Amino acid sequence: MKVLILNGSPRPNGDTAYILGALKSKFPYGTEFESLNTYAANIHPCNDCRYCWEKEGCCIKDEMEILWKDDYDVLIIASPLYMSFVTPPLFSVISRLNHIWSNHYFLKLPGSLKQKKGILILTGGADGSPDPAINIAKTAFRFLNAEFNPALDYIKSLNTNTVSVQDDPDLARQIDITLSHIFGA
């Protein structure tokens, strides 16, 4: 099994990284992980060049190629909340998924990405209304053909200013629920 992680946090040892580590440690031995740290990656946002209105795919060639290999079974989208949204470089990555929609709408191309499972991780300092971030993650999962159930596949710690993520009393329970759902237990 391969897991692709889109990590939107700029802090390598921050709150999002902590949850990612706790979640990764519970995957079965032998699971392969590949991470795209969106702050470190060189990924351009979509610039509406409209190549994808006429041709298949996207004309920008950069580290987005990791996603187009489509060789992963689980997609984890992880981000701190910034103004209730995902962080800007992660949104740049998500904007680049738009060619999937345009190829389908303008060129009538069928979706070709394999089905996979989605997990969302959000951190926030003070319960900052996560709905905008949840909604954009849902869009990303849908475009990438990842099943996502917000009641089961969403792990959050939204009060990190007051309760450190390491001390979040609900984290282990959320991780267990998500993994039970992912592995069909």
Ligand SMILES: Cc1cc2nc3c(=O)[nH]c(=O)nc-3n(C[C@H](O)[C@H](O)[C@H](O)COP(=O)(O)O)c2cc1C
């Ligand atoms: C620019 C900026 C905007 C933020 N906006 C929010 C917000 O809307 N809601 C919230 O709960 N926390 C907000 N935060 C706090 C972070 O989401 C929080 O500290 C998070 O735990 C950091 O995670 P990290 O260590 O993985 O980067 C913001 C922080 C920054 C720097």
